[in-house]
Amino acid sequence: MTRQASWVESANSATHPFPLNNLPYGVFSRNGDDPVCGVAIGDMVLDLSVLEAENLIPTTEDGPVFDLPFLNEFMELGQEAWAELRARLSDLLAEGGDGALSGNPDLIERALVPMEDVTMHMPFVVAEYTDFYAGKQHAINVGTMFRGAENALPPNWLHIPIGYNGRASSVVVSGTDLHRPLGQLKPPHEEVPHFGPSRRMDIELELGAVVGTGSILGEPITTSGADEMIFGYVLLNDWSSRDIQGWEYQPLGPFQGKAFGTSISPWVVTKAALEPFRCETPPREKELLPYLQESKPGLYDIELEVTMQPEGADRATTICRTNYNRMYYSAAQQLTHHAVGGCEMTTGDLLGSGTISGPEKTEFGSLLEQSWGGKEPFTLDTGEERTFIEDFDRLTLKGQAKGDGYTIGFGECTGRILPAVQEPDWSK
Ligand code: MN
8 A cells, every 4th residue: 555645735745644545534613613524634624514515425315424513423334334435535535536526616615624723523422431451561560560570460361351341421532631630549658548639640542442333232243343343543541540540449440540531532543544554463372262363453553652741841752652563452352352241332432442551661651650650750851750740741642554655643632631620618
């Protein structure tokens, strides 16, 4: 696969995140108008509701699917509809392709909007959010800190993609700032818990898989069926309060330590755009049960980066560079495991990959690992030291797959941690 040329000039650079090969979907608004669905091409956003109204793209009998503030209606149509629209958009935007858009200046004026003029919104309604723990290096690092090197990996880890049910209500789009959560804290040296703002605020670098078509209550799915259900991927920051989590997590896992917010990038990069970057999961250390074995490579070669920028700092510091190909389990395996007992998976289900960490410290995808449990502060390019997140620090995830003369970019997933809100008068 090489770069596909577009008449939208800005899309033709080898390093631009949104070439014709990509065509990620998102929801945007301009000039205070209602949000609608669009696709990114170079420095522009193509308004799909305009093309739909002009009958220039495939339409459904049930009415418009793009003149809506979410992608769910389109996601629900399934992979044939996804492929059909991708082919049509590629033709409309290709250099020398169908001239229905490129040859119509009035339509271009209405349908192509400079990205700098739009506001991005949540790309889809998150039906439910499940977070996994499928990065082996992360599991080993955290396990070593909490239980010692001998017991780092729990006995089930090499057999099950471990996960927990998270909150869909607090999934927010990139650019949304979050308050430092209040909660119960019990540092090791204290006898009883106290109440207050979290002091150990962290990120988790993850990729989110977006479920397009659902499954049926009571019916398991195969890994290849699961792969077909996935619409695309987003960057996902699973913000984590380590002190709240550390006190609450046994025996049922994360709860308040994760419930206050999860950020995702605004553009959903489709499985089709990522197809040339598919790669195998690492060699199995224990043979997986047949229901979890994959018939095709389930991971992708996606370079990932995390930057941190304190308020007032003139530049951001890269604190982590790693790759999605580090994961032990794929999203298809996680989805298969999720449904195997009969749990219905639905359009808009969001699956967090689990923290992505590689073997070197420069590849650790959380501050918990970067500062080794807060014991080893690290230094930013500005000279400031950090163990966990301070108020107004900006954390940004970036991702890209590098092809032959082109880039499939995810854009950014960014947000700041604001001071905790004022405590209510608890006696009232
Ligand atoms: Mn997580």
